[in-house]
Amino acid sequence: MKLESLSVEILQALDTVLGGFDGALVIDAKGNIVVCTENYANAVHKPKQELLGKYVLEVFPNSKLLEVINTGRPIYIDLWNTGYETVFVSRYPITSEGKIIGAIGLSVFRYLDEAKRFAQWVSNMNQELKYYKSQLLKLSGARYSFDTILGNSGAILTAKNSALHMVKAPTPVLILGETGTGKELFAHAVHQAGPRRDRPFIRVNCASIPENLVESELFGYEEGAFSGARKGGKPGKFELANGGTIFLDEINELPYGVQAKLLRVLQEGEVDHVGGTELSYVDVRVLSATSADLTQLIREKRFREDLYYRIGAFQLMVPPLRDRREDIPLLCEHFINFSNCELGTSVEAVSGEVLEAFSGHHWPGNVRELRNVIQRCCLVAGSGSIRVDHLPPGFATMLASDTWPDENLESIVLKAEKEQIQKVLNQVAGNRNKAAQVLGVNRTQLYRKMKKHGLL
């Protein structure tokens, strides 16, 4: 059947039936108007006879009826400006024997005020949603790229090169390296350089979440899942990262019980909310990082071996600073510039003597330690060059000490950590919130470290 070949009587009958609507317009497969009700003609302030038989775009250049014919899909409750007012219109394809033979637009002119208010409300909500989405992306998105990972040493170039090879695939990456080497920087860069760059980058520090909340933070929960659970439930980090990347920092701190659930997400993409019954599916690339020896944790039955093989399909080793000492001058320059901007100082360079001292230092805290030392020196020096007497006192004694090479690195780090925590706790009269702030860790991390060192 073809609409254009219907008799005048049938078209008139159609017109009568459709006359009951606020407004109706029917076009045939070629886009010519075959029915235009009186109400419709009145709303567009045009004589009906002038519209009938015309090509729809000739009289209504913004009409979407042809789009409906081309796609075969209806367009529901759309706003359309008649040239006099904005009305609601729904458009549907007309089919006969499986073929699209035309399209109909049904307009609603009544109850417009209420409908407009509703439309305005939806539009405002949309604007707000768009704003928060962009803010979320800004806050949670990756901030660094490969260009911000400084260094020309063979060690760092090798690491950057192997990271570049891991950029495209959706395979998990385990980033290994001592504390402060730049693992987080690499995670950001891998996301930023890959096909998911416009999707969320969600960072989770597994050590900072209280153990009993890790599961609900990662996988979300349903309303009433536990006392204190938010009304309406809460999506987990995996859902927030859907389509993008999740970065599980300090993955060695993930409670053993939660590791099995993580394995399921990695294997099947299945996420189930705490207290929920239904599974949801996510597509998330998993990057993780640790400075701990996971193989040792596996031997101690604190980390699942199967999970280790999953998260570590690609492994990326970030070298310690002492293995790339030739990068120290460049990093110094970078951190001096940074400190000048942040702290308002006008330091120009580090003296040759200090550079020499730096190149002999062990750098247990790696690039972060260098950054902190430079920042502090900038504050002390204020301007000009950084001299040896600007260095922190502990640093100078460490330089003089010849015990470094003989002692085991881990015990040195542990000792220094314990001493520093004790010192800060004394300074802040035991106020843990303040101590955590000064030490640049969060409360949970501080608590764990204090426990580890027997300071509780």
Ligand SMILES: Nc1ncnc2c1ncn2[C@@H]1O[C@H](COP(=O)(O)OP(=O)(O)OP(=O)(O)O)[C@@H](O)[C@H]1O
């Ligand atoms: N190659 C680099 N170029 C510039 N800045 C760097 C580089 N590597 C590290 N940094 C800086 O050093 C600091 C520590 O880096 P980051 O947080 O990535 O270390 P990490 O390996 O994740 O440490 P942790 O194991 O303690 O979490 C950050 O301020 C980072 O910007």
Ligand SMILES: [Mg+2]
């Ligand atoms: Mg880190």
